[in-house]
Amino acid sequence: xxxxxxxxxxxxxxxxxxxxxxxxxxxxxxxxxxxxxxxxxxxxxxxxxxxxxxxxxxxxxxxxxxxxxxxxxxxxxxxxxxxxxxxxxxxxxxxxxxxxxxxxxxxxxxxxxxxxxxxxxx
Amino acid sequence: xxxxxxxxxxxxxxxxxxxxxxxxxxxxxxxxxxxxxxxxxxxxxxxxxxxxxxxxxxxxxxxxxxxxxxxxxxxxxxxxxxxxxxxxxxxxxxxxxxxxxxxxxxxxxxxxxxxxxxxxxxxxxxxxxxxx
Numbered sequence: 141x142x143x144x145x146x147x148x149x150x151x152x153x154x155x156x157x158x159x160x161x162x163x164x165x166x167x168x169x170x171x172x173x174x175x176x177x178x179x180x181x182x183x184x185x186x187x188x189x190x191x192x193x194x195x196x197x198x199x200x201x202x203x204x205x206x207x208x209x210x211x212x213x214x215x216x217x218x219x220x221x222x223x224x225x226x227x228x229x230x231x232x233x234x235x236x237x238x239x240x241x242x243x244x245x246x247x248x249x250x251x252x253x254x255x256x257x258x259x260x261x262x
Numbered sequence: 263x264x265x266x267x268x269x270x271x272x273x274x275x276x277x278x279x280x281x282x283x284x285x286x287x288x289x290x291x292x293x294x295x296x297x298x299x300x301x302x303x304x305x306x307x308x309x310x311x312x313x314x315x316x317x318x319x320x321x322x323x324x325x326x327x328x329x330x331x332x333x334x335x336x337x338x339x340x341x342x343x344x345x346x347x348x349x350x351x352x353x354x355x356x357x358x359x360x361x362x363x364x365x366x367x368x369x370x371x372x373x374x375x376x377x378x379x380x381x382x383x384x385x386x387x388x389x390x391x392x393x394x
Contacts, residue, residue, distance in 0.1 A: 149307075149351045149394060150263060152377065172263070174308065182293050183302055184310070185263060185349070200375030202334070203324040204267050204345060208314060230377075235324040 145171040152199040153187050156227055159250050160190065164261045167191050179215035186213065192260035193217070194224050195253075201230040210244045223260055227253050263310075263351055264394065268363070269343035269371040273315040276301060282362050283311075309350040309359060316345045337381060340371055353392035360384045 145157035145168075153171065161168055170189040176182065188195040194217040196210065210226060217224035226246040228236070236246040247253045268274065280292045280301050289304040301311045318335050325331040350356045364370045364384040372387045374380040382390070 183291070185308060187263075198265070199377045200265055201379060202267075202373065202375045203321060204265075204316075204347070204373075204375060206265075206347070209312075209347070232324070232326065234326050238323045 141168055141171060150187075150197070150199075152229075153197050156195065156197050156250075156253075157188060159254070160188065160195075160257070163254050164190070164257065167261050175216070177216050177219075179219060180212045181208075184212070186216075189222075190257070190261060192222055193257055194220075194222050196224070196226045198226060198228040199230060200228075201232075203232060203235040207239070207242060207244070210239070211242075214244065223256075225253065225256055263308075263349040264356075265375040266348040266350065266356060267373040267375060268346045268348055268367075269338050269340050269373070270346070270367045271340050271343060271369050272367075273344045274313055274346050274363075274367065276313045278366055279311065279313075279363060282366055283359065286362050287358055303355070307351045307355055309355045310348070311359065312347040312349075314346055317342065318345070338371055338373070340369055343371070351394070353394055357388050360387055 145154045157168060157171055167190045168188060169191060172185055172187060173189055174183050174185050186194055187197045194213055196213055214224040224245065226244060228246050229248050231246060231248060236248065239246050247256060276292060280290065283301060284290045287303055290301060291304065292301050303309050322331055348359065360372060370384040372382060372384055
C-alpha cells in the first residue's frame with residue numbers, strides 16, 4: 141500500500157496517506173482505487189479508503205463546483221457504512237462553509253482530518 | 263489525480279467527445295447513456311471526463327465577494343463559458359484528450375486546478391512541458 145501511495149503521482153495523496161497511517165496504522169485499505177457504483181455515477185477513482193472513511197484529496201485553490209462528485213462519493217461512503225471527508229487545504233473558508241451547508245464535510249488541515257477520523261477509526 | 267476544468271463556448275456533449283476520442287484512443291469507455299456523465303480511459307493511468315456543463319453563476323456562493331467572483335471570471339477569455347471537469351494523472355494523457363477535443367471545440371480553454379495552478383488555451387497546454 142505504501143508503494144501504491146508513493147507511486148500515485150499525486151504528492152498530496154501520498155502525504156495524506158502517510159499522515160493517516162502514522163496515526164491509524166493499517167487503517168488504509170486502498171489508495172487511488174477505482175470503484176464502480178450507481179452512487180458514483182460510473183467507474184470512479186477514490187483517493188483514500190480506510191476502514192471507516194472515504195477521503196477525497198483536493199489540492200487546488202480554485203473553487204469549481206465538485207458538488208456532484210462529492211455527493212456521489214458521500215452516498216457511496218454511507219452505503220458502505222463509512223463517512224466521507226474532503227481534505228482541501230487550499231480551499232477558501234467560504235467555499236468550505238458553502239459545501240458544509242450542503243452536507244459535505246471539508247477539512248483544511250491534518251489536525252481536523254485526524255480528529256474527524258478519530259471518532260470512527262477505532 | 264489532477265483536476266482540470268475545460269471551458270467552451272457551447273455545451274460539451276458526451277456523444278461528440280466519445281465518438282472522436284474513440285477513434286483516437288484505446289480503452290475508451292462511456293456510460294450507457296452517453297448524454298450523461300463520464301468518459302473514461304482505463305489502463306494503469308486512468309483519465310475521466312465528466313459532462314457537467316456548469317456556468318460560472320453556479321459558483322457564486324463559493325466566493326467572498328462579487329469582486330472576487332468577477333476577477334476569477336475575467337481569467338477565462340471565453341464569455342459565459344460552459345465548464346466541464348476532467349481528471350488525469352499525467353500531462354501526456356491530458357494532452358491526448360485535449361488534442362482531440364480542440365478539434366471539436368477550437369476555443370477550448372484549460373485550467374489545471376492543482377497545487378501547480380495553470381491556465382491557458384488548449385494549444386498552450388499542448389505546447390507546455392509539465393513535470394507530471
